[in-house]
Amino acid sequence: MKKFFWVVLLLFCACYSVERDCLPFHSGTFEFQQIINGELKSSVFTRDSIYEIERFEGKIDTAHIRWVNDCECILTKLNPQTNQERRPIQIKIISTEDNRYTFEYALVGDQKNKQRGTIVKIKE
Secondary structure (H helix, E strand, C coil): CHHHHHHHHHHHHHHCCCCCCCHHHCCEEEEEEEEECCEEEEEEEEECCCEEEEEECCEEEEEEEEEEECCEEEEEECCCCCHHHHCCEEEEEEEEECCEEEEEEEECCCHHHCEEEEEEEEEC
16 A cells, blocks of 8 residues: 555646746736735836836836846846845746746845745736
8 A cells, every 4th residue: 555655646746736937027017916014015127138027006117137047047236225135036936827927036145034925927
């Protein structure tokens, strides 16, 4: 019975693969929603091969984007206002589906404080 369990587990793991087609998400216009202080907030950002420009609550923020590989990038703010904002953010796309992707993000070098989110592509 123990062997049967391991064979079934192995077959299940071998057949299950997460879709990660990241290239369509390198550019376009996207929306990110998150809960901040119990309230749902939304930001919209546009991304091209070099920059990411975010609009959040009437403010515009620009960051340089550098793709490490097809599914991982580093964002560095161009005009940081604080020491915290000076630290780049590492983003890793962990799955894609249709017009959305799920990702993990953290400050570079701070892997213990990773967070997850989902972003929707709203325009090419």
